[in-house]
Amino acid sequence: MTAPAPLLVVGDALLDHDLTGRAERLAPDAPVPVVSGVRRATRPGGAALAAFLAAADGREVTLVTALGDDPASDTLRELLAGRVRRVELPLTGALSSKTRVLAEGTPLLRLDDGDGRAGSATDEGRRAVADAGAVLVADYGRGTAGVLREALAGAAAHVPVVWDPHPRGEPPVPGVRVATPSATEARTFASRLGGGDEPQEGSGLRTAARDADTLVHAWRAACVTVTLGGRGALLSHGGTPLMVPSPVTAEGDACGAGDRFAATAAGLLADGELTETAVRGAVHAATRYVAEGGVRSLGTETGTAEEPRPAAGREPTGDALRTATRVRAAGGTVVAAGGCFDLLHAGHVALLQAARRTGDCLIVCVNSDASVRRRKGDGRPLVPEADRIRVLRALECVDAVAVFDEDTPERLLGELRPHIWAKGGDYALAELPEASLVASWGGQVVLFPYLDGRSTTGIAERAALGPRPQNLARTGSNGRR
Incomplete structure (x- = not known):
């Protein structure tokens, strides 16, 4: 059986923590829940999560990201060791991390820490982009995609590039094969281009289709795929879109589902699949990811993010x-x-x-x-x-x-x-x-x-x-x- 093709992931790595426990009473000094029996899990976040998930599919993955000398950067290096090859750019400041506080799986609070940004590109980073057969860009607005923008534009002219944009980041470079905003993100980007009102909850398929059409032309992308949570995704080349529904209704923690979607789509394009096939596979993968526990299935209470490994011999296909x-x-x-x-x-x-x-x-x-x-x-x-x-x-x-x-x-x-x-x-x-x-x-x-x-x-x-x-x-x- 042919091995999955290698994939280059470029973007802003984060470090994520979850504090999970029970909330059975309010604090006596303030009307806030008291979370007890807390368990802590630590895992890769941002572009590092996308790389981690792509590697879990059996791919050879290289991550180009900015890391520094701070404790959060060192922890992330340990989590990725042996799974993802790193090409490090200089980081100014501390690596960004986020901590979620959850009670019985329901998020109560998020704490953000660290304001580090990519300082500059490196020759090694540029070479990695130039030599890649397929690229996933996870732009969380912390500078990695920006400092490598010229190299990424060159790659988009020759190989499949999937761009997972976030509101704090820059628009995709022209020529990307697929851009993968969520419905809310697509609404935000389209409104900045004069494409209607500010984001509205539950804006519907018609708005998503209109936003996707706007972004295809504004970004000069081959297609824009708007992810719709549990409903699936809407794929637009400009004009009438293609709806790719979720195979089943999956309920659970959707944190990281966008990274799972983008990593799968980029991997399938690297394997030579058509865009429609890649998006369909990505919808199925994101649905399974949520149904199987999402990010909680990646980290452990000791923070080692260990994945179960098979016995000697061929690893079972997929997950x-x-x-x-x-x-x-x-x-x-x-x-x-x-x-x-x-x-x-x-x-x-x-x-x-x-x-x-x-x-x-x-x-x-x-x-x-x-x-x-x-x-x-x-x-x-x-x-x-x-x-x-x-x-x-x-x-x-x-x-x-x-x-x-x-x-x-x-x-x-x-x-x-x-x-x-x-x-x-x-x-x-x-x-x-x-x-x-x-x-x-x-x-x-x-x-x-x-x-x-x-x-x-x-x-x-x-x-x-x-x-x-x-x-x-x-x-x-x-x-x-």
Whole structure:
């Protein structure tokens, strides 16, 4: 399987803290909540969060950002060590950090500290931009994109550049492939250009479409994608926009969802995907991110921001292992289903939908191309691995996809350790070598009814025969009725 393409992230790194506890009473000396049982988590923020998320997708990521000699900069270096390569610009002042105080997951207060800004560009930073095959710019208004603006303008003329703008930052350079403001940010930028009133809550799709059209032309961007929270995103090349809805309604902490969206879109463009495909993938990734806990799933109470790592061997595709770990940690039920899924048909979809309804997430384990060839013969798979994965990920009932090279998925199952292993009813338990493995950790194999008459082989055979002429269907071989 082809490795994800490298990605360069340019922008303002931040350091984020969360203080989370319970608020069960008001203070006796002021009408403010008392937060007790506080747990502290520290994680990368801003452009550093976007880089961290892109690296979690299995990419080689380089972050060009400004860091200094202050404690916050040192902490961020530790969080990124071994995950993201850094190209550091000089920072004047202390690294900006923000602290959120939350009670039962609800933000009560935010404290901002540090006013550091990028001092100047460096030759190493300019070279990193010039050599990049794809660039994500996360401009939080602290100068990194500004000091490298000329280099970024040059890159936008040759490679995909995704620009995630924020109101304190500068407009994107001309020629970016995708700009990704939120609806509120798009309203702010458009109003500065004389595009209507100041931002209004709940301004609707019509306003978002109008703002996107305004910004496409003003910024000379190939397209502007306005993110709409839980509704999805609106993609505009100028004129009639394309609505890309969220696959499901995800409720939770949306902090960092914009970074997840931009990092995914930039990564998919780096892989050579079309803009529409990249935006669709980004909407799905941001939805999963919120559903799985958002930024709270990245940091730890000790502040090390450790990500779960798989056992030796191939890492599960995408975020399959992280999905299983988070759902299990939250007390949910992890469901997995496996197969070749060559020529996805109604029988496959019925099985996957039924499996998803039995738990809190569904991870699909897919045979690699080599594995399918060994099992099915040299003529298979009919659909290559990358396309099979893409189709499966597009299903609303599928939360993650993982690939295995072996003939059977025992190794991958040993990493995921699902509570339920779902198979079609055309299997018998005696035929499943993985049944005893699943039982070893207390899991359960479950068979689901299989739709009669649906099979990849049958579809392929009918396609090879071609359509049957109606006149021959009603006559014998000599042409008589």
